[in-house]
Amino acid sequence: MTETRLNERAIIRLSATDGSEDIRQFLQGLVTQDTTAVATGAPQWAALLSAQGKLLFDFFLWADGNDILIDCEKEHAEGLVRRLKLYRLRRKIEIALDGSLQVHWALAAENRPVDPRLAALGYRWLDDPSNGESADEEYRKHRLSLGVTEGINELGSDKTLWLECNAAELNGVSFTKGCYVGQENTARMNYRQKVNRRMVVVPIESADEKRQRIAYPAYGLSVEHRRVDDLQALDLPDWLKAAI
The missing domain is CATH 2.40.30 (Elongation Factor Tu (Ef-tu); domain 3)
Known part of the structure; x- marks a missing residue:
């Protein structure tokens, strides 16, 4: 099966530019999910909310060493980057789109992370953007x-x-x-x-x-x-x- 690439998703990378910074601690005070639960091969579904508790952006959090990757809608990725930068203030944290990775999905895949929302949704992982063909339509239909x-x-x-x-x-x-x-x-x-x-x-x-x-x-x-x-x-x- 080669139709695995979700072209409608994008990756945002958050990385520290100073050894004293902790990306998980930065996000812990912003997002709905416990960032300590984000581990290699264990993505977490989360959101950034308004002060009133209304959704602004939903996304998946992935661990990549000390960095955190955000798997989000491509259409709204730049808006999410801008929003996160508002909270960064003077902290030495880089927040930018990462085009070296792409989100992939399949209903069956060996040794890939299961969707953290519901096992029946299948498997998703991050890989080279040149691998596979578009699976956006099949993914949306199955999810709905x-x-x-x-x-x-x-x-x-x-x-x-x-x-x-x-x-x-x-x-x-x-x-x-x-x-x-x-x-x-x-x-x-x-x-x-x-x-x-x-x-x-x-x-x-x-x-x-x-x-x-x-x-x-x-x-x-x-x-x-x-x-x-x-x-x-x-x-x-x-x-x-x-x-x-």
Whole structure:
């Protein structure tokens, strides 16, 4: 199988330009995931939130020695770099796109990391950008068939609370790591068990245009932000059904 390359993804590298800097510690106060859990071969799904707990960017964190790599949407990679640089202040940390690596994906792959959100999503890894052919369409179709949403086109930017993106169910948030941007509202929602809306994937014939974020006519699917009370009649995936 050669169709593994996700051309719609990009890599951002964060590296220290001074031995006193710690990239994990820098990110620990910013992102939703516990950066100590990011290890070789064990990527973590995470997000950068607004102060109100709404998603700005979602991405995967990868370890590369002392560096951290961010696997993000190519379309919004430069925007994420700019946002991270705002938090860098005077710290001696380099934050830049890294074109030497590309994200790859397959449903079956030996000795590759499993998607940290859901094992059924398959395997993803970082490799040479010249290897393989585009798998973006196949990846998107498979992901949506499992009810998993991602990216700004589906989740919105500064529109959706992170727990409404099913972050707890898909391992995109740590409730034990301590403070980060947007943590207070996220922790409160979890403690009170008050997630009133959810991102869901529904058949396009059941679409509600008022709740729709994006439609995929070719797949017969609609991505929507719906109230939990309206989900009972839907055929939800098991991983989400158990949470509602």
